[in-house]
Amino acid sequence: MDIFDISSTIRTQEFLDSFQVILVVMGLTLVADAWQISIISILRSMKIVKIPTFITMIGYWLIGIPVSYALMTFFGVVGVWSGICLGLLVTSILLYLNYHKSTVNLKLCHKQETEALI
Template sequence: LYLDEHDLLNQADNFEVISIAAKLILVAAVFQISDGIQVVVLGALRGLQDVKIPTFITFIAYWVIGFPISYFLGKESVYGSVGIWVGLLAGLSASAIMLYLRFHYLTQKLITQQIVK
């Protein structure tokens, strides 16, 4: 796929590329927010020496949540490539939420331990 505004033979292809890219850019914008949260929280969990549970969480988020949604929306519904990206976004967002909950749980546990001492 390429974009050449002066190629009249492929003008229809150019419009299709622009249309698909415009739809995917919107999903990619939201994708960046979820990805940013997920990366920061995952780094914070590594700093707390917590790596086993986050690995399991990301596995569940990507393979149990994200991949099936991507498959269904991309292949079984009318969404096509946008559906695939929405599924990836769902998995990444689920990962960000679950990792944040794990971080919140661990930090509250550490704070409580410090108060008890």
């Protein structure tokens, strides 16, 4: 292979262009994953385990993997990472909503207990 071949230069430029997009999507994926891990750890410390397990299964298996596969056919590697990122974002949002609901329920229980003591 000739290093001065114009076709290899074009492929290199295409690779660099797609690599920049992949880096951005991977960065967003890391943020979504960190958010998801933080929330699931908080829920685990509150002894809330069953619902977060189902939420992560939905986010990974029903959203992340099928969307990754679908986007892969159109966008290649960028589509795979975009699907993974979307699955993690959906998981993070659903886990946050579960956390918010759990803390509201805990506040209501605590308020009722303190009112019963008075």
